[in-house]
Amino acid sequence: MSHTFTLDGKTIPFAEGQTILQAADAAGVFIPHLCYHPDFKPHGSCKLCTVKVNGRQTASCTMRALPGMVVESETEELNDERRALTQMLFVEGNHFCPSCETSGNCRLQATAYHLGMMSPHFDHFFPSRAVDASHPDVLLDFNRCILCSLCVRASRDVDGKNVFALSGRGIKTHLIVNAKSGRLADTNFTLADKAAQVCPVGVILPKRHGFAVPIGERKYDKAPISETTEGR
Protein backbone atom coordinates (compact mmCIF):
# COMPACT_ATOMS: atom_id res chain seq x y z
CA MET A 1 0.00 0.00 0.00
CA SER A 2 1.39 3.34 -0.96
CA HIS A 3 1.47 6.31 1.37
CA THR A 4 0.16 9.77 0.55
CA PHE A 5 0.23 13.32 1.86
CA THR A 6 -1.53 16.41 0.56
CA LEU A 7 0.27 19.29 -1.16
CA ASP A 8 -1.91 22.38 -1.62
CA GLY A 9 -4.92 20.07 -1.37
CA LYS A 10 -3.63 17.62 -3.97
CA THR A 11 -2.95 14.01 -2.97
CA ILE A 12 0.71 13.10 -3.52
CA PRO A 13 1.88 9.47 -3.29
CA PHE A 14 5.35 8.76 -1.93
CA ALA A 15 7.68 5.87 -1.29
CA GLU A 16 9.23 5.38 2.11
CA GLY A 17 12.30 7.55 2.55
CA GLN A 18 11.34 10.10 -0.09
CA THR A 19 11.45 13.75 0.82
CA ILE A 20 8.49 16.06 0.20
CA LEU A 21 10.36 17.65 -2.72
CA GLN A 22 11.24 14.29 -4.30
CA ALA A 23 7.64 13.07 -4.03
CA ALA A 24 6.27 16.34 -5.43
CA ASP A 25 8.78 16.19 -8.28
CA ALA A 26 7.77 12.60 -9.09
CA ALA A 27 4.12 13.70 -9.10
CA GLY A 28 4.91 16.55 -11.50
CA VAL A 29 4.33 19.33 -8.96
CA PHE A 30 6.94 22.10 -8.98
CA ILE A 31 8.39 23.45 -5.75
CA PRO A 32 11.00 26.20 -6.41
CA HIS A 33 14.53 25.17 -5.42
CA LEU A 34 18.15 26.09 -6.19
CA CYS A 35 20.54 23.99 -4.08
CA TYR A 36 18.64 20.72 -4.53
CA HIS A 37 19.64 18.32 -7.29
CA PRO A 38 18.17 14.80 -7.61
CA ASP A 39 21.63 13.22 -7.99
CA PHE A 40 22.95 14.53 -4.70
CA LYS A 41 22.25 14.42 -1.00
CA PRO A 42 20.09 17.45 -0.10
CA HIS A 43 21.94 20.43 1.32
CA GLY A 44 18.97 22.40 2.63
CA SER A 45 20.72 25.75 2.39
CA CYS A 46 18.94 27.93 -0.18
CA LYS A 47 15.55 27.66 1.56
CA LEU A 48 13.69 28.39 -1.68
CA CYS A 49 11.88 25.05 -1.28
CA THR A 50 10.48 26.02 2.10
CA VAL A 51 6.92 24.78 2.58
CA LYS A 52 4.53 24.68 5.50
CA VAL A 53 4.06 21.21 6.96
CA ASN A 54 1.10 21.05 9.31
CA GLY A 55 1.45 24.82 9.70
CA ARG A 56 5.21 24.94 10.35
CA GLN A 57 7.87 26.03 7.88
CA THR A 58 10.52 23.55 6.81
CA ALA A 59 12.77 22.86 3.81
CA SER A 60 10.94 20.36 1.61
CA CYS A 61 14.22 19.00 0.19
CA THR A 62 15.32 17.65 3.56
CA MET A 63 11.95 16.83 5.17
CA ARG A 64 10.92 13.19 4.71
CA ALA A 65 7.34 12.71 3.59
CA LEU A 66 5.07 11.09 6.16
CA PRO A 67 1.54 9.75 5.71
CA GLY A 68 -1.19 12.33 6.17
CA MET A 69 1.05 15.42 6.20
CA VAL A 70 -0.72 18.60 5.18
CA VAL A 71 1.76 20.58 3.07
CA GLU A 72 1.29 24.10 1.68
CA SER A 73 3.60 25.46 -1.02
CA GLU A 74 1.91 27.79 -3.52
CA THR A 75 0.76 30.39 -1.01
CA GLU A 76 1.24 34.14 -1.27
CA GLU A 77 3.16 34.16 2.01
CA LEU A 78 5.67 31.47 0.94
CA ASN A 79 6.13 32.90 -2.55
CA ASP A 80 6.73 36.38 -1.10
CA GLU A 81 9.46 34.90 1.08
CA ARG A 82 10.92 32.94 -1.83
CA ARG A 83 11.00 36.11 -3.90
CA ALA A 84 12.76 38.01 -1.10
CA LEU A 85 15.38 35.24 -0.79
CA THR A 86 15.92 35.34 -4.56
CA GLN A 87 16.27 39.13 -4.50
CA MET A 88 18.90 38.81 -1.77
CA LEU A 89 20.85 36.32 -3.91
CA PHE A 90 20.77 38.80 -6.79
CA VAL A 91 22.05 41.80 -4.80
CA GLU A 92 24.72 39.83 -2.91
CA GLY A 93 26.51 38.85 -6.11
CA ASN A 94 27.03 40.52 -9.47
CA HIS A 95 24.25 39.17 -11.67
CA PHE A 96 24.31 41.07 -14.96
CA CYS A 97 22.16 38.78 -17.05
CA PRO A 98 22.67 40.57 -20.41
CA SER A 99 26.39 39.72 -20.35
CA CYS A 100 26.09 36.21 -18.87
CA GLU A 101 26.54 33.15 -21.04
CA THR A 102 24.10 31.22 -18.83
CA SER A 103 21.26 33.72 -19.29
CA GLY A 104 18.19 31.79 -20.41
CA ASN A 105 19.61 28.53 -19.04
CA CYS A 106 20.03 29.86 -15.50
CA ARG A 107 18.00 28.40 -12.66
CA LEU A 108 18.37 31.53 -10.53
CA GLN A 109 17.03 33.71 -13.34
CA ALA A 110 14.27 31.24 -14.28
CA THR A 111 13.24 30.97 -10.63
CA ALA A 112 13.11 34.77 -10.40
CA TYR A 113 10.89 34.83 -13.50
CA HIS A 114 8.69 32.14 -11.96
CA LEU A 115 8.32 34.19 -8.78
CA GLY A 116 7.50 37.36 -10.74
CA MET A 117 10.60 39.21 -9.52
CA MET A 118 10.36 42.58 -11.28
CA SER A 119 13.20 44.22 -9.34
CA PRO A 120 16.04 43.34 -6.96
CA HIS A 121 14.33 45.52 -4.30
CA PHE A 122 17.34 45.63 -1.96
CA ASP A 123 20.51 47.72 -2.22
CA HIS A 124 23.24 46.03 -4.24
CA PHE A 125 26.48 44.89 -2.59
CA PHE A 126 28.48 45.12 -5.85
CA PRO A 127 31.15 42.83 -4.37
CA SER A 128 34.58 42.68 -5.95
CA ARG A 129 35.31 39.11 -7.03
CA ALA A 130 38.06 38.10 -9.43
CA VAL A 131 37.40 35.58 -12.18
CA ASP A 132 39.67 32.55 -12.64
CA ALA A 133 40.52 31.99 -16.30
CA SER A 134 43.62 29.88 -15.56
CA HIS A 135 42.17 26.53 -16.67
CA PRO A 136 42.55 25.78 -20.40
CA ASP A 137 38.95 24.59 -20.83
CA VAL A 138 36.92 26.21 -18.05
CA LEU A 139 36.27 29.74 -16.84
CA LEU A 140 35.21 30.40 -13.25
CA ASP A 141 33.19 33.58 -12.70
CA PHE A 142 32.67 33.80 -8.95
CA ASN A 143 30.53 36.93 -9.36
CA ARG A 144 27.53 34.71 -10.00
CA CYS A 145 28.00 32.13 -7.24
CA ILE A 146 24.92 31.53 -5.07
CA LEU A 147 26.68 29.06 -2.73
CA CYS A 148 24.40 26.14 -3.62
CA SER A 149 27.44 23.86 -3.14
CA LEU A 150 26.40 21.57 -6.02
CA CYS A 151 29.92 21.72 -7.52
CA VAL A 152 31.38 20.99 -4.08
CA ARG A 153 29.16 17.92 -3.68
CA ALA A 154 29.67 16.74 -7.29
CA SER A 155 33.45 17.03 -7.15
CA ARG A 156 33.68 15.37 -3.75
CA ASP A 157 30.98 12.68 -4.01
CA VAL A 158 30.99 11.77 -7.72
CA ASP A 159 34.34 12.84 -9.17
CA GLY A 160 36.28 12.01 -5.99
CA LYS A 161 38.46 15.08 -6.56
CA ASN A 162 37.38 17.63 -3.96
CA VAL A 163 38.19 20.53 -6.26
CA PHE A 164 35.74 23.01 -4.71
CA ALA A 165 34.85 24.09 -1.18
CA LEU A 166 32.90 26.77 0.61
CA SER A 167 35.15 28.90 2.79
CA GLY A 168 34.44 31.58 5.36
CA ARG A 169 31.30 32.04 7.46
CA GLY A 170 28.02 33.92 7.29
CA ILE A 171 27.97 36.74 4.79
CA LYS A 172 31.67 36.10 4.07
CA THR A 173 31.03 32.56 2.81
CA HIS A 174 32.54 32.12 -0.64
CA LEU A 175 33.50 29.41 -3.12
CA ILE A 176 37.18 28.47 -3.29
CA VAL A 177 39.32 26.11 -5.36
CA ASN A 178 41.26 23.50 -3.39
CA ALA A 179 44.75 24.24 -4.68
CA LYS A 180 47.67 25.89 -2.96
CA SER A 181 47.56 28.65 -5.58
CA GLY A 182 43.76 28.82 -5.44
CA ARG A 183 43.70 28.48 -9.23
CA LEU A 184 41.64 25.93 -11.12
CA ALA A 185 44.57 25.24 -13.48
CA ASP A 186 46.47 23.76 -10.53
CA THR A 187 43.85 21.06 -9.88
CA ASN A 188 43.00 17.90 -11.84
CA PHE A 189 39.58 19.33 -12.77
CA THR A 190 38.38 18.51 -16.31
CA LEU A 191 35.38 19.43 -18.43
CA ALA A 192 34.21 15.80 -18.16
CA ASP A 193 33.79 16.10 -14.38
CA LYS A 194 30.27 15.95 -12.96
CA ALA A 195 31.15 19.18 -11.16
CA ALA A 196 31.47 20.90 -14.53
CA GLN A 197 27.85 20.08 -15.36
CA VAL A 198 25.90 21.03 -12.24
CA CYS A 199 26.29 24.78 -11.74
CA PRO A 200 22.73 26.23 -11.73
CA VAL A 201 24.07 29.71 -12.57
CA GLY A 202 26.98 31.00 -14.67
CA VAL A 203 30.04 30.31 -12.51
CA ILE A 204 31.52 27.20 -14.17
CA LEU A 205 31.61 27.85 -17.91
CA PRO A 206 33.22 25.83 -20.70
CA LYS A 207 35.49 28.04 -22.78
CA ARG A 208 34.94 28.58 -26.51
CA HIS A 209 31.22 27.80 -26.38
CA GLY A 210 29.89 31.35 -26.06
CA PHE A 211 26.48 32.07 -27.59
CA ALA A 212 26.26 28.72 -29.44
CA VAL A 213 22.53 29.13 -28.78
CA PRO A 214 21.38 32.74 -29.06
CA ILE A 215 19.72 34.57 -26.18
CA GLY A 216 15.96 34.21 -26.53
CA GLU A 217 16.14 30.60 -27.74
CA ARG A 218 17.45 28.96 -24.59
CA LYS A 219 15.88 26.48 -22.21
CA TYR A 220 13.86 28.77 -19.97
CA ASP A 221 13.11 31.19 -22.82
CA LYS A 222 11.07 28.37 -24.33
CA ALA A 223 9.26 27.15 -21.22
CA PRO A 224 9.04 28.40 -17.64
CA ILE A 225 11.04 26.44 -15.07
CA SER A 226 7.83 25.13 -13.50
CA GLU A 227 7.01 23.37 -16.76
CA THR A 228 10.41 21.84 -17.48
CA THR A 229 10.40 18.20 -16.46
CA GLU A 230 13.93 17.60 -15.31
CA GLY A 231 14.76 18.23 -11.68
CA ARG A 232 18.32 19.04 -12.77
Place this chain on the structure above:
Amino acid sequence: MSENRKLRVATTSLAGCFGCHMSFLDIDERLFTLLEHIEFDRSPLTDIKTVSPGTDIGLIEGGLCNAENVHVLREFRQNCKILVALGACAVNGGLPAQRNHLPLTTILEEVYHTSPGLANGMIPNDPELPLPLNKVHPIHEVVKIDYFIPGCPPSADAIWKVLTDLLAGREPTLGHGLMHYD
Protein backbone atom coordinates in the same frame (compact mmCIF):
# COMPACT_ATOMS: atom_id res chain seq x y z
CA MET B 1 -7.58 56.72 -14.62
CA SER B 2 -10.86 56.74 -16.49
CA GLU B 3 -11.14 60.52 -16.86
CA ASN B 4 -11.01 61.90 -20.36
CA ARG B 5 -7.90 64.00 -20.15
CA LYS B 6 -4.77 62.51 -21.60
CA LEU B 7 -2.21 61.18 -19.15
CA ARG B 8 1.05 63.10 -19.20
CA VAL B 9 4.14 60.91 -19.65
CA ALA B 10 7.76 62.03 -19.22
CA THR B 11 10.79 59.96 -20.17
CA THR B 12 14.54 60.26 -19.77
CA SER B 13 17.73 58.29 -20.22
CA LEU B 14 20.25 58.60 -17.38
CA ALA B 15 23.25 56.24 -17.46
CA GLY B 16 21.67 54.30 -20.30
CA CYS B 17 22.29 53.86 -24.01
CA PHE B 18 18.85 54.94 -25.30
CA GLY B 19 18.27 51.30 -26.25
CA CYS B 20 15.19 51.22 -24.02
CA HIS B 21 13.82 54.33 -25.77
CA MET B 22 14.47 52.61 -29.10
CA SER B 23 12.59 49.57 -27.82
CA PHE B 24 9.77 51.86 -26.69
CA LEU B 25 9.55 53.22 -30.25
CA ASP B 26 9.42 49.61 -31.42
CA ILE B 27 5.79 49.49 -30.32
CA ASP B 28 5.45 50.92 -33.86
CA GLU B 29 1.89 51.71 -34.97
CA ARG B 30 0.66 51.15 -31.43
CA LEU B 31 2.19 54.59 -30.78
CA PHE B 32 -0.91 56.05 -32.49
CA THR B 33 -3.19 54.19 -30.10
CA LEU B 34 -1.00 55.26 -27.21
CA LEU B 35 -1.12 58.91 -28.27
CA GLU B 36 -4.92 58.82 -28.02
CA HIS B 37 -4.43 58.28 -24.29
CA ILE B 38 -1.21 60.08 -23.42
CA GLU B 39 0.79 63.18 -24.23
CA PHE B 40 4.54 63.52 -23.77
CA ASP B 41 6.04 65.95 -21.31
CA ARG B 42 9.81 66.11 -20.74
CA SER B 43 11.36 63.51 -23.03
CA PRO B 44 14.10 63.19 -25.65
CA LEU B 45 11.14 62.82 -28.03
CA THR B 46 9.83 66.35 -27.30
CA ASP B 47 13.03 68.09 -26.21
CA ILE B 48 11.13 69.64 -23.27
CA LYS B 49 13.79 70.21 -20.59
CA THR B 50 11.89 70.06 -17.31
CA VAL B 51 9.17 67.81 -15.91
CA SER B 52 5.81 69.53 -15.39
CA PRO B 53 4.33 69.20 -11.92
CA GLY B 54 1.53 66.62 -11.79
CA THR B 55 2.94 64.48 -14.60
CA ASP B 56 1.26 61.09 -14.40
CA ILE B 57 3.95 58.64 -15.45
CA GLY B 58 7.75 58.97 -15.59
CA LEU B 59 9.78 56.37 -17.48
CA ILE B 60 13.42 56.27 -16.38
CA GLU B 61 16.00 54.49 -18.50
CA GLY B 62 19.51 54.00 -17.14
CA GLY B 63 21.09 53.96 -13.72
CA LEU B 64 22.93 56.69 -11.83
CA CYS B 65 26.56 57.30 -12.76
CA ASN B 66 26.91 61.02 -12.02
CA ALA B 67 25.47 63.87 -9.97
CA GLU B 68 23.32 65.14 -12.83
CA ASN B 69 21.62 61.72 -13.10
CA VAL B 70 20.64 62.00 -9.43
CA HIS B 71 19.36 65.56 -9.96
CA VAL B 72 17.19 64.53 -12.93
CA LEU B 73 15.89 61.45 -11.12
CA ARG B 74 14.85 63.56 -8.13
CA GLU B 75 13.11 66.03 -10.45
CA PHE B 76 11.15 63.15 -11.97
CA ARG B 77 10.22 61.76 -8.55
CA GLN B 78 9.09 65.15 -7.36
CA ASN B 79 6.82 65.71 -10.35
CA CYS B 80 5.59 62.23 -11.37
CA LYS B 81 2.78 60.33 -9.70
CA ILE B 82 4.10 57.00 -10.96
CA LEU B 83 7.77 56.35 -11.62
CA VAL B 84 8.78 53.33 -13.72
CA ALA B 85 12.32 51.91 -14.00
CA LEU B 86 12.74 51.02 -17.67
CA GLY B 87 15.35 48.38 -18.44
CA ALA B 88 18.26 46.58 -16.84
CA CYS B 89 20.43 49.64 -16.08
CA ALA B 90 17.64 51.42 -14.20
CA VAL B 91 16.72 48.18 -12.44
CA ASN B 92 20.17 46.97 -11.33
CA GLY B 93 22.82 49.34 -12.72
CA GLY B 94 23.39 47.19 -15.79
CA LEU B 95 26.47 47.51 -17.95
CA PRO B 96 27.73 50.84 -16.49
CA ALA B 97 27.70 49.24 -13.02
CA GLN B 98 30.34 46.78 -14.20
CA ARG B 99 32.85 49.50 -13.32
CA ASN B 100 31.82 49.22 -9.66
CA HIS B 101 34.61 46.87 -8.63
CA LEU B 102 37.22 49.34 -9.87
CA PRO B 103 38.22 52.49 -7.95
CA LEU B 104 37.02 55.60 -9.82
CA THR B 105 40.51 57.13 -9.78
CA THR B 106 41.91 54.02 -11.48
CA ILE B 107 39.29 54.30 -14.23
CA LEU B 108 39.89 58.02 -14.82
CA GLU B 109 43.66 57.45 -14.87
CA GLU B 110 43.25 54.64 -17.37
CA VAL B 111 40.89 56.57 -19.63
CA TYR B 112 42.67 59.93 -19.60
CA HIS B 113 46.31 59.24 -18.69
CA THR B 114 47.69 55.78 -19.20
CA SER B 115 45.80 54.52 -22.25
CA PRO B 116 48.02 54.31 -25.33
CA GLY B 117 47.81 57.39 -27.56
CA LEU B 118 46.77 59.75 -24.79
CA ALA B 119 50.02 61.65 -24.20
CA ASN B 120 49.44 64.69 -21.99
CA GLY B 121 45.83 63.74 -21.47
CA MET B 122 44.15 65.38 -18.51
CA ILE B 123 41.19 64.37 -16.41
CA PRO B 124 38.36 66.82 -17.23
CA ASN B 125 37.49 69.07 -14.31
CA ASP B 126 35.32 71.78 -15.88
CA PRO B 127 32.77 72.92 -13.27
CA GLU B 128 30.06 72.52 -15.94
CA LEU B 129 30.62 68.78 -16.00
CA PRO B 130 28.65 66.66 -13.52
CA LEU B 131 30.89 64.74 -11.14
CA PRO B 132 30.92 60.97 -11.57
CA LEU B 133 29.61 58.94 -8.64
CA ASN B 134 31.96 56.59 -6.86
CA LYS B 135 29.75 53.70 -7.92
CA VAL B 136 26.91 53.31 -10.40
CA HIS B 137 23.60 52.72 -8.65
CA PRO B 138 20.19 51.43 -9.73
CA ILE B 139 17.56 54.14 -9.35
CA HIS B 140 15.54 52.42 -6.60
CA GLU B 141 18.50 52.92 -4.28
CA VAL B 142 17.93 56.70 -4.38
CA VAL B 143 14.19 57.33 -4.84
CA LYS B 144 11.03 55.26 -4.47
CA ILE B 145 10.25 53.45 -7.72
CA ASP B 146 6.70 52.24 -8.27
CA TYR B 147 7.16 49.74 -11.11
CA PHE B 148 10.00 47.98 -12.89
CA ILE B 149 10.32 46.69 -16.45
CA PRO B 150 13.41 44.47 -16.59
CA GLY B 151 15.25 43.61 -19.82
CA CYS B 152 18.22 44.77 -21.91
CA PRO B 153 16.24 46.26 -23.45
CA PRO B 154 12.72 45.29 -22.40
CA SER B 155 10.85 44.18 -25.52
CA ALA B 156 8.36 46.55 -27.11
CA ASP B 157 5.66 44.10 -26.08
CA ALA B 158 6.79 44.21 -22.44
CA ILE B 159 6.76 48.03 -22.44
CA TRP B 160 3.37 48.04 -24.16
CA LYS B 161 1.99 45.56 -21.60
CA VAL B 162 3.09 47.65 -18.61
CA LEU B 163 1.89 50.93 -20.13
CA THR B 164 -1.52 49.53 -21.11
CA ASP B 165 -1.88 47.93 -17.68
CA LEU B 166 -1.13 51.29 -16.07
CA LEU B 167 -3.51 53.15 -18.41
CA ALA B 168 -6.25 50.67 -17.55
CA GLY B 169 -5.58 51.06 -13.83
CA ARG B 170 -4.32 47.50 -13.47
CA GLU B 171 -1.29 46.33 -11.50
CA PRO B 172 1.32 45.70 -14.24
CA THR B 173 2.53 42.11 -14.62
CA LEU B 174 4.81 40.39 -17.12
CA GLY B 175 4.24 36.70 -17.74
CA HIS B 176 6.58 34.15 -19.32
CA GLY B 177 8.03 35.43 -22.59
CA LEU B 178 7.72 39.10 -21.59
CA MET B 179 9.79 38.86 -18.40
CA HIS B 180 13.44 38.92 -19.39
CA TYR B 181 16.56 40.13 -17.60
CA ASP B 182 18.70 39.79 -20.75
